[in-house]
Amino acid sequence: MDYKQLIVDSIDLAGLDGQSVYDLIVAPKDSAMGDLCIPCFKFAKEMRKSPVAIAEQIAAGAKIGGMIKEVKAVAGFVNFKFDNALYASQALENVLKQGENYGKSDEGKGKTICIDYSSVNIAKPFHMGHLLNTALGGAIYRIYKALGYNVVGINHLGDWGTQFGKLIVAYKLWGNKEDINKRGVRALVDIYVKFHKEEEKDPSLSDQAREWFKAIEDGDKEALELFEYFKAITLKEVDRIYKRLNISFDSYAGESFYNDKMQPVLDELKAKGLLVESDGAKVVKFEDDLMPPCLLQRSDGATLYATRDMAAAFYRKNTYDFYKCLYVVAYQQNLHFQQIFKVLEMIDCDWDKDMIHVAHCMVSLESGSMSTRGGNVVFLEDVLNTAVAKAKAVIDEKNPTLAGKEEIAEQVGIGAVLFGVLYNSRIKDMVFSFDKVLNFEGETGPYVQYTYARCNSLFDKCGEMGNEIDYNGLDNDSCKAVISLLDKYPEILRESAKKYEPSVVTRYAVDLSQAFNKFYFENKINTEREPIKNARLALTKAVRQVLGNALGLLGIATPYKM
């Protein structure tokens, strides 16, 4: 239902353009003022009148009736109040009719979005920083899918580079296969950290590492076997985590995948005269030295990170013909992506504007920034397990007879962690602490899950809702707050997608939960008056539906009870 259009149709435009009025209509800051309003300030010049006078004129000429129950001019705003019962009936029936499709649309039909996210590094720990990245990417993936886009999730594996030479040297010196099979990446990290310590004392280790990496490049059998072994160990562990986080990918084409796809890019840059020599290396320079040059080939002929990303960009364009290509990567890489995108612009491809770096913050520890080399990391699995254990303890305390405790603890614990990293806007730096992750009260995942379970519990008590519904049973402020939030959900999804900000959905889930819990305390739902009870159950059902839809987009489970 397009209520903005309804308002435009109900007023005397007095020469104003209908569309521009339409675009201005928003919900007032304070819902007590009304359901929608027109701020009249922008018309002041055109109409040569004060906003206050314009608002009064519009309000005086507005037709009242049907949905529009009251129109009032206040300080340059025209506030419209809806008929609560009618609004409730329309909004709730809309949610219930569409069910799990409520909020979805087909606006992305025929368009493909590539999302590069998670992009794990082989033989490195999966820590809180990766979790943020992975959760963001996964949520954006689902949000775009809900809007009808064809989405391609790409895990651009960090499976190439000199660090694998280092790892082989470390493995041959101190590696213990039994230990690695048992402890996985942790064991690899241990010897990797040790390598960097020993390297300071014995610089010849660096040369050995370079040689071993060269051996990988040259296809040496032993080197490749070890490299594949490290990769298998890492992927096995990471897959286990992805399963728990409800994450999947359509492509695992990582850095090594582009080994044979870089030369054509270099050739094209050369042909266009963009690739120039500088100190023996090949670079692309930017006009007016806007940025440092983009280094694409080392003086020894080897390719670099940027070369791979250029090759990947072309490959993705050719393979998927994307509408947009998103890179969910921390803001550390700002310069890198600015350079890549600028080079694409200089090369005259007409899709450089479709490349978007969805930059997010860094996650640090109270003991400083995370570093694999320095050994200052918290493994994500430890965080997840701790959160699940806490959830289990809370259930044992509050709901000891609950069936299926283990599974529910998993859902609640992981939900808390995911919700926590998706709650703030992605650009704000985060300091990880167990205290924050283990908080299950207030603006948290468990709070929203609890609200969801509370809805279920109401149906257990009241039975299913009947057919006779009196929407006048929803005619008070707390009901209205819930209904206007429910009505807003599709717009929330669009906003979240447009901003590449899952936190818009996360915060909405909290807002809706708060509004519902207030409603719950102020209205008796299980009343003897059936039509009133049915109206309140309809609202409960709609809230449960929308909370479930929203949490689903975030990758968070909705246990029936908890």
Added chain:
RNA sequence: GCACUCAUAGCUCAAUUGGAUAGAGCGUUCGGCUACGGACCGAAAGGUUGGGAGUUCGAGUCUCUUUGGGUGCACCA
């Protein structure tokens, strides 16, 4: 040094993209289950939106400036 970015209540963060009295949670103090789940709800206290100037009907939001933090700046990824 240059570029990017952040700064809002004691703490963690919002603010419909320039709109009405800047809002939540945590923490603190007080109150609430014979009404359906207290992982909840209500109330109170808490603000010169880092400082200064400007743009205009109107600025937390835009511009300039200044301070403080983070990140990046050529053969790592």
